[in-house]
Amino acid sequence: MLSLIVRVIARKTLNFDSFFRGTIFKRHLILGIETSCDDTGCAVLDFDGTILGESLYSQHLFHLMNGGIIPPLARDLHRMHIETVVHQAVKESGLCFNDLSAISVTTEPGLPMSLSIGTKYGKYLCRHYKKPFIPIHHMKAHALTARMVKRDLEFPYLVLLVSGGHCLLAIAKSADDFLLLGEVIDNAPGEIMDKIARRLKLKNLREYSVLSGGRAMEVAASKADNPLEFEFATPLMHYRNCNFSFAGLHNKVTRTIITEEKKYNVAPDQVLPSVNNICAGFLLSITRHLCHRIQRAMEFIDARNLILPQHRILVMSGGVACNNIIPQGIEIICNEFGYKLVRPPPKLCTDNGVMIAWNGVERWKAKVGVLQNFDHVDYNKCSPIGESIIEEVTQANLKCKWIKLDKFLNLITNGENQKAVV
Structure with a gap:
């Protein structure tokens, strides 16, 4: 009898979780990924600009010791930490990837070696979780954060x-x-x-x-x-x-x-x-x-x-x-x-995932650049x-x-x- 009660409670709890996700999280949520230079950033935002989760890995001290940014080193450090950074931001938000509406990623301008890591990982997430991809112009993101x-x-x-x-x-x-x-x-x-x-x-x-x-x-x-x-x-x-x-x-x-x-x-x-x-x-x-x-x-x-x-x-x-x-x-x-x-x-x-996620929100609202088919999207060193x-x-x-x-x-x-x- 006790085990039956436990199973019923568990089933109702699961149904409540399903209901909660199906209603509360119908609001649009954007994940942003930033790897244009030497910072690996990620954040999850809602359409009100509420930061639900964020994470940042800075390479500052590595490049400071070397007298400047070394692109191959920056690329390798992005590759080493991007998965951890993204998953930390999502975990902090209390969500899962399926709750997201879209994933926005810096694709231009920036260091090509650095941009390649974020672009490829963002595309992988979009394919795996069947989410739209929003390519972001780094400087426009800075301009819109205010x-x-x-x-x-x-x-x-x-x-x-x-x-x-x-x-x-x-x-x-x-x-x-x-x-x-x-x-x-x-x-x-x-x-x-x-x-x-x-x-x-x-x-x-x-x-x-x-x-x-x-x-x-x-x-x-x-x-x-x-x-x-x-x-x-x-x-x-x-x-x-x-x-x-x-x-x-x-x-x-x-x-x-x-x-x-x-x-x-x-x-x-x-x-x-x-x-x-x-x-x-x-x-x-x-x-x-x-x-x-x-x-x-x-x-x-x-x-x-x-x-x-x-x-x-x-x-x-x-x-x-x-x-x-x-x-x-x-x-x-x-x-x-x-x-x-x-x-x-x-x-x-400074460079961060929040500004990329917010630019994704702006573009979603404006119905600009929210892509279901993104195979053709590439990263660019220079972009006006x-x-x-x-x-x-x-x-x-x-x-x-x-x-x-x-x-x-x-x-x-x-x-x-x-x-x-x-």
């Missing part, structure tokens, strides 16, 4: 994406429609920061030993006793467009470091006594450059009436958006032109974010009266550090 945490953010809005591989200004018109106003013509700012941090040997100091180059430079700059000691020229001052360039600035800073090393006769493993002021001067130059291009973009947008006053939002995202010095200057430009600066939280500015109107911006030949950054200089000089986040 809409997950700021739900009243409507299209169109202005986007500044700054990272170790990209720097661009664009107008986000929809989840899949972007207008490119300007892009970097050489090296991205995050890459330059890492290179200069290595050249300054910041990792030889214990407090910076496990920090990224950009973060180490930010902390060092905040300790500067004379931020204006080294004034580096602002790039592209005579070019009336919205493109970016950081290679020349990199060369100027490198020459300054060499001069300072000779001046102080530093040993190969020693750090310059002027390191904090060099970092401050470098970040000041980057901030001016970004502010000039942003100001021209805003004036061009006003002239063409591309964004209505009620949509005057500048979203800043990407790894460099974690920096808390640069946005202080950018916010001055935003205030002058009636824009609100929006930054996602730092953990969502949208239609380029860079030539139109150049032909407009806008001569700007630059907004003064005196307030920003005072903030830096006084060592103040503000955060402009959502």
